[in-house]
Amino acid sequence: MSVPMQDERGFDDILRMLQEQPALRERLRQLLLTRELLELPRTVAGLAEAVSRLERQVERLAQAQERAGERLSAVETRLGSLEERVERLEGRVERLEGRVDRLEEAIVRLAEAQARTEEELRTLARRVTDLDARFTGDYLERRYREHACSYFAPILRHIRLVERHRLWELLDEGMEAGIVSPDEARDTSLVDVLVEGRTPEGERAFLAVEVSATVYPEDVESVLRRREVLSRCLGAPVLAAVAGEAIHREAEEMAQPHLYRVVDGVAVKPGLPAPARAIIRPPR
Numbered sequence: 001m002s003v004p005m006q007d008e009r010g011f012d013d014i015l016r017m018l019q020e021q022p023a024l025r026e027r028l029r030q031l032l033l034t035r036e037l038l039e040l041p042r043t044v045a046g047l048a049e050a051v052s053r054l055e056r057q058v059e060r061l062a063q064a065q066e067r068a069g070e071r072l073s074a075v076e077t078r079l080g081s082l083e084e085r086v087e088r089l090e091g092r093v094e095r096l097e098g099r100v101d102r103l104e105e106a107i108v109r110l111a112e113a114q115a116r117t118e119e120e121l122r123t124l125a126r127r128v129t130d131l132d133a134r135f136t137g138d139y140l141e142r143r144y145r146e147h148a149c150s151y152f153a154p155i156l157r158h159i160r161l162v163e164r165h166r167l168w169e170l171l172d173e174g175m176e177a178g179i180v181s182p183d184e185a186r187d188t189s190l191v192d193v194l195v196e197g198r199t200p201e202g203e204r205a206f207l208a209v210e211v212s213a214t215v216y217p218e219d220v221e222s223v224l225r226r227r228e229v230l231s232r233c234l235g236a237p238v239l240a241a242v243a244g245e246a247i248h249r250e251a252e253e254m255a256q257p258h259l260y261r262v263v264d265g266v267a268v269k270p271g272l273p274a275p276a277r278a279i280i281r282p283p284r
Contacts, residue, residue, distance in 0.1 A: 141192045141211045144243055148195045154267040155260055156197030156207055167194055174233030188229040205237040214280060215247040220254045247274055249281050
């Protein structure tokens with residue numbers, strides 16, 4: 001279908017007018033296009049800008065991810081190193097625990113050995129103390145027997161030591177007479193020193209003496225008990241004394257009213273106090 005020439009010229013005129021008049025062209029666009037199509041360029045431009053922002057964000061995220069990956073790699077490296085160190089430390093801890101276990105066992109054994117040693121030392125100390133006491137007591141008893149005249153001169157004159165066999169003869173006579181029991185005879189035969197002499201008034205008398213390095217209450221009780229038995233079978237007054245290097249305060253209180261005390265080389269009559277330097281006072 002052919003278009004008349006006149007119409008073609010008219011169309012060309014319209015195109016030229018549209019080209020020359022932007023306002024007319026804009027009015028024609030608004031007539032021909034819908035609002036959505038008119039706003040499409042703006043929308044596309046906005047989308048392009050949004051896409052550009054997203055691309056920039058994605059790039060930043062990618063960079064951050066890359067840095068995070070690098071940091072994660074560094075952390076993994078450090079973690080691996082730490083794991084190795086932990087494994088080494090665990091190995092050392094296990095070895096140390098083994099050493100601690102062995103040390104604890106050794107300490108237990110040492111403590112047990114120390115306890116046994118201390119007990120043996122205490123036993124040895126007791127034995128040494130007992131031996132020392134026995135040695136000192138035996139030594140003092142022998143010394144008082146050998147030097148009876150010197151030690152007991154303030155108590156009796158013309159002193160003679162009564163030997164053990166003679167003492168047993170006297171005790172046997174007492175048992176035969178029924179005035180001394182066998183138990184009393186055995187106990188009395190253990191008196192440390194027995195001497196015979198005369199009082200300052202000239203009366204025949206005996207002196208029974210209990211000797212100890214330190215005189216204790218049991219020494220006082222022993223000599224009083226043995227004096228009573230001897231008094232039954234000797235037929236003469238029996239005096240009693242305790243002798244030693246020192247005397248316990250309680251023993252001094254028990255002995256002072258009844259006994260002579262020969263302490264620190266000094267003979268003290270009944271009723272008089274022993275020298276203060278010879279009295280042992282227990283700690284408070």
